[in-house]
Amino acid sequence: MPDGSATAHVYRPKLATILAEGYNLDWLRRDLLAALTVAIVALPLSMAIAVASGVSPERGLYAAVIGGFLVSVLGGSRYQIGGPAGAFIVLVAATVSKFGLDGLLLTVFISGFMLTLIGLLRLGTLIRYIPHAVTVGFTCGIAVTIFASQLRDLAGLKLSGAEPGQLLPKLVVLGQALPTISPITLAVGVGTAALIFLVRRLAPTWPGMLIAVTLATLAAWLFHLPVETIGSHFGQLPSGVPTLRLPAFSTAAVLAVLPTALSFTLLGAVESLLSAKVADGMTGRKHRYNMEVVAQGVANVASALFGGISVTGTIARTATNIRAGAVSPVSGMAHAVFVLVFMLVASPLASFIPLATLAGVLVVVCWNMAEKEDFVRLLYGWRSASVLLATFGLTLIEDLTFGIIAGCVLAAAFALADRVMRSRRTGA
Numbered sequence: 094m095p096d097g098s099a100t101a102h103v104y105r106p107k108l109a110t111i112l113a114e115g116y117n118l119d120w121l122r123r124d125l126l127a128a129l130t131v132a133i134v135a136l137p138l139s140m141a142i143a144v145a146s147g148v149s150p151e152r153g154l155y156a157a158v159i160g161g162f163l164v165s166v167l168g169g170s171r172y173q174i175g176g177p178a179g180a181f182i183v184l185v186a187a188t189v190s191k192f193g194l195d196g197l198l199l200t201v202f203i204s205g206f207m208l209t210l211i212g213l214l215r216l217g218t219l220i221r222y223i224p225h226a227v228t229v230g231f232t233c234g235i236a237v238t239i240f241a242s243q244l245r246d247l248a249g250l251k252l253s254g255a256e257p258g259q260l261l262p263k264l265v266v267l268g269q270a271l272p273t274i275s276p277i278t279l280a281v282g283v284g285t286a287a288l289i290f291l292v293r294r295l296a297p298t299w300p301g302m303l304i305a306v307t308l309a310t311l312a313a314w315l316f317h318l319p320v321e322t323i324g325s326h327f328g329q330l331p332s333g334v335p336t337l338r339l340p341a342f343s344t345a346a347v348l349a350v351l352p353t354a355l356s357f358t359l360l361g362a363v364e365s366l367l368s369a370k371v372a373d374g375m376t377g378r379k380h381r382y383n384m385e386v387v388a389q390g391v392a393n394v395a396s397a398l399f400g401g402i403s404v405t406g407t408i409a410r411t412a413t414n415i416r417a418g419a420v421s422p423v424s425g426m427a428h429a430v431f432v433l434v435f436m437l438v439a440s441p442l443a444s445f446i447p448l449a450t451l452a453g454v455l456v457v458v459c460w461n462m463a464e465k466e467d468f469v470r471l472l473y474g475w476r477s478a479s480v481l482l483a484t485f486g487l488t489l490i491e492d493l494t495f496g497i498i499a500g501c502v503l504a505a506a507f508a509l510a511d512r513v514m515r516s517r518r519t520g521a
Contacts, residue, residue, distance in 0.1 A: 103381055104384050106167050106388070107171050108165065108166055108168075111422070123419065123420050124419055128414075128427030129427075129431055137446075139154050140443065140446070141452075141458075142458075143156075143402060145451070146181070146189065147189040148194065151400075155401030155402075159396050160176060161392075163388065164176075164406070167384070167388035167391055167392075168388040169381030170373075170380035170381075170406075170411075173372060173406045174411045175406055175425070177403065179455065180232070180462070181402070182242065184357060186258070187258050190258060196350055203347065204354040205391065205392070205393030207355070208386055208390030209390030211390070217362070224501065225471075227480060227481075228363065229468055230500055234489050235493065241260055242256075243455050243459075246452040247283070247449055248275065249278030249321070250267060251270060251273040254266075275319070278447075278449045281450060285306065285449070288301070289304075289454070305454070309453070313445065320447040328444075329444055330440040330443050332436070332440045338399075339398065359497065360493060365386065365389045366380075366382055367408065372411050372412075385406070392404045
């Protein structure tokens with residue numbers, strides 16, 4: 094079986110290749126079963142990521158439905174699942190806080206065009222060579238930042254003012270609010286996370302997130318627990334996808350969000366290609382990197398047009414898709430359809446979900462996102478440790494883009510120093 098290496102640079106969706114080769118009913122059955130499994134994971138996760146990003150839960154569902162479908166239709170990977178990702182929580186939340194929802198949609202829209210352009214210019218290859226220490230550093234930095242952003246909902250803290258975006262001021266404000274902690278809310282949030290870990294350990298094939306969210310919601314409703322829910326915070330969720338609408342454009346608005354759109358573009362490209370690379374490692378195949386970036390770009394443009402947040406390749410859902418037996422992009426397309434059906438049928442029930450439960454889900458996401466083993470391993474070499482800690486620290490203290498750029502510059506400086514030393518030895 095060819096692994097696809099010879100066509101990895103080709104601009105042709107994997108779906109087109111598979112349909113041309115022949116697609117049968119047995120493959121469809123396997124894809125539909127995998128799609129249902131992934132949709133069960135994606136449903137609570139998409140809402141949790143949206144809420145943590147500072148927008149209403151349906152914005153995450155729109156991204157999963159619209160963006161997820163297009164990533165699979167146009168993408169360069171057989172197995173990639175697109176949708177809202179935890180890695181974007183910090184960027185989306187900061188963008189909403191600074192520019193509002195309209196500014197966020199414009200940012201996602203522009204970054205989609207940037208991603209498409211990167212793919213068409215064949216720059217996907219360059220993004221794939223970002224040093225591993227940089228990737229681990231910013232991923233762990235994002236995980237820590239997301240965890241900190243969930244402490245308020247996890248513990249039911251009451252803040253006297255707005256929650257700061259920067260990590261250190263945020264921790265100071267949260268520390269001052271500790272006397273307002275709600276033991277019941279904390280029990281719901283921690284219990285949700287603990288149950289997800291327990292199900293994963295005892296029954297790894299079961300949908301732990303959905304089970305935990307369902308049981309926590311039932312407990313909060315049956316016992317009338319005094320916890321804030323999606324309904325009490327956001328009101329009733331819409332029961333369908335909104336109509337297509339262009340983001341509000343103006344020269345001033347575009348110039349204002351352009352630096353942020355660059356950050357979205359960089360992170361989206363890195364995350365998508367990293368996820369596709371993980372899928373390659375699990376299956377022995379090769380994704381078409383430039384086609385994948387183009388697909389991510391188109392998906393983000395469409396997500397913004399329908400009011401959704403940013404879309405990227407998602408490692409956990411892609412891995413779940415592969416383990417569930419998917420054989421083609423049809424599984425990713427069907428997963429988006431299943432999420433849409435769930436949204437149309439069960440949106441009234443989602444209003445009963447406690448916010449602490451969604452925070453508990455994201456605590457698990459943070460734990461899984463942080464590449465703990467790689468982080469420790471990279472500390473054993475002083476150069477890799479320098480790049481890792483620079484990226485990690487600056488991602489926490491400043492922002493993601495600053496951390497990535499600093500880490501890449503430092504890694505490049507080390508590589509250049511090595512080359513100079515080798516040339517001197519050769520000359521000697």
